[in-house]
Amino acid sequence: MSPHWFTEQHEASGSSIGYRISEKLADEQTPFQHIEIYATTDWGNLMVIDGCTMLTTRDNFLYHEMMTHPALYTHPAPRNVVIIGGGDCGTLREVLRHPEVESVAQIDIDERVTRLAEKYFPELCESNADPRAKLLFDDGIKYMAEAQSDSLDLVIVDSTDPVGPAEGLFNAKFYASCFRALRKGGILVQQSESPLVLLDLIQSMQQAMRGVGFSTTRTLPFPQPCYPTGWWSTTLASKGGALDGFREKDASAKPFATRYYNAAIHRAALAQPEFMREALG
Amino acid sequence: MSPHWFTEQHEASGSSIGYRISEKLADEQTPFQHIEIYATTDWGNLMVIDGCTMLTTRDNFLYHEMMTHPALYTHPAPRNVVIIGGGDCGTLREVLRHPEVESVAQIDIDERVTRLAEKYFPELCESNADPRAKLLFDDGIKYMAEAQSDSLDLVIVDSTDPVGPAEGLFNAKFYASCFRALRKGGILVQQSESPLVLLDLIQSMQQAMRGVGFSTTRTLPFPQPCYPTGWWSTTLASKGGALDGFREKDASAKPFATRYYNAAIHRAALAQPEFMREALG
Numbered sequence: 001m002s003p004h005w006f007t008e009q010h011e012a013s014g015s016s017i018g019y020r021i022s023e024k025l026a027d028e029q030t031p032f033q034h035i036e037i038y039a040t041t042d043w044g045n046l047m048v049i050d051g052c053t054m055l056t057t058r059d060n061f062l063y064h065e066m067m068t069h070p071a072l073y074t075h076p077a078p079r080n081v082v083i084i085g086g087g088d089c090g091t092l093r094e095v096l097r098h099p100e101v102e103s104v105a106q107i108d109i110d111e112r113v114t115r116l117a118e119k120y121f122p123e124l125c126e127s128n129a130d131p132r133a134k135l136l137f138d139d140g141i142k143y144m145a146e147a148q149s150d151s152l153d154l155v156i157v158d159s160t161d162p163v164g165p166a167e168g169l170f171n172a173k174f175y176a177s178c179f180r181a182l183r184k185g186g187i188l189v190q191q192s193e194s195p196l197v198l199l200d201l202i203q204s205m206q207q208a209m210r211g212v213g214f215s216t217t218r219t220l221p222f223p224q225p226c227y228p229t230g231w232w233s234t235t236l237a238s239k240g241g242a243l244d245g246f247r248e249k250d251a252s253a254k255p256f257a258t259r260y261y262n263a264a265i266h267r268a269a270l271a272q273p274e275f276m277r278e279a280l281g
Numbered sequence: 282m283s284p285h286w287f288t289e290q291h292e293a294s295g296s297s298i299g300y301r302i303s304e305k306l307a308d309e310q311t312p313f314q315h316i317e318i319y320a321t322t323d324w325g326n327l328m329v330i331d332g333c334t335m336l337t338t339r340d341n342f343l344y345h346e347m348m349t350h351p352a353l354y355t356h357p358a359p360r361n362v363v364i365i366g367g368g369d370c371g372t373l374r375e376v377l378r379h380p381e382v383e384s385v386a387q388i389d390i391d392e393r394v395t396r397l398a399e400k401y402f403p404e405l406c407e408s409n410a411d412p413r414a415k416l417l418f419d420d421g422i423k424y425m426a427e428a429q430s431d432s433l434d435l436v437i438v439d440s441t442d443p444v445g446p447a448e449g450l451f452n453a454k455f456y457a458s459c460f461r462a463l464r465k466g467g468i469l470v471q472q473s474e475s476p477l478v479l480l481d482l483i484q485s486m487q488q489a490m491r492g493v494g495f496s497t498t499r500t501l502p503f504p505q506p507c508y509p510t511g512w513w514s515t516t517l518a519s520k521g522g523a524l525d526g527f528r529e530k531d532a533s534a535k536p537f538a539t540r541y542y543n544a545a546i547h548r549a550a551l552a553q554p555e556f557m558r559e560a561l562g
Binding site for chain 1: 286288290294295296297298299300301321322323324339340477502504505506510511512538539540541542543545546548549550551552553554555556558
């Protein structure tokens, strides 16, 4: 087979990112979305949902480490964690690296994402059998609306873009559910797109989060080659705690290996580029 | 005209980046290279050389600010600067923002890059008439080989990739010329590609720089959406000075506007992701 390319043309930014592929490994229409898996020549396997690149074997460590470790090393004692979305299980794996975590529930609406990840991204699923982990396939909005009050330390929203199935994860009603379910000092973490292209979205997310009661919000940028513009961000909102510091000593002595995150990178991610500082204050 | 796309397929990484374009504005074969300029729908104008994206109106601020301000705020008193390459004049403009700079010579081999930049990226050329600036169109390798010893504070190598015309800018012989021409405490700055893809190149650059006498080297990563993987780096080498600190007070009180760089971002760029720390020490 001659090599060819998978390319995602991102309408909102008028830019595209593509990968040279060697073969298509899976193609499924689930009740929720269209999932494709490709083998690439240089990036390992590639998962695409509804035409949008979700992850590659080679660069997902950036996203998964930055969606988890900054929040886990900011919270003083994260014990109970919920992941909304995250069906590839990479975020779950990173959360479970923290020995103080006692329970993690992952709620993804589409079981097929997890089943395909188990097959094509097995390294991300290596902790799925951890007794602290519970994998549910259900509606995350409903799950958070029904979650017990003051029962969680972290809610991590690891979703697709704020259009389509994930739209309901980017609004005040959902944030209010998360706020209610979090204990004092709890942190909501949400992927927040490209700071270069969607600064408006980040602004309105931060405003909506503060509007439902979160005392502080902070957006941490990081490189993510496979997402539009190659530059991504995670937004944290704290229920009464601070987000400008973290447990630096613990992060410096982390009992597990990472490829991007370390204490210096955590401090670095708290720095705001000039245009973000001006827009977000 | 129906919108279409310009796409650069980057062989070395098996990935591509593209832009939705509305028209082609220029197409020239010079004695040195093939230059194209496109108007894009979302990124302003786009310059392409030999099929490789050089810059867009929208995101060049990241590259130009990070190729200049970290070095200029690290050197205690940068007065005499040479830019090798840099024909679009964006690096020149940023250097000239520093009032303590007394002279900047820009040596690009291809005058047509500058003439096209004057027409299609006029904002980058707005300081070309500064009396401190001298624009030369000549061979940068020869220029540095013939430069007076101990005469410069900064040499900034703002070149294309280390294949083709710019190949001679990435080796020990060229670094030795730069070392000789720099005063004590002087800094060599070179664009050093994607840390994710070309970490080997960064390692060998750092080794070659230290091999010719530079006492310290440091690679600073930064986001750059239009270059392969959207993540780029600049490597600094110091002739006897340190690179882990900088004039933070001066950077915090910088007398000019930026869009990415500030003192916090400078500190952040000194943080090494775990995989870079392991590879580069």
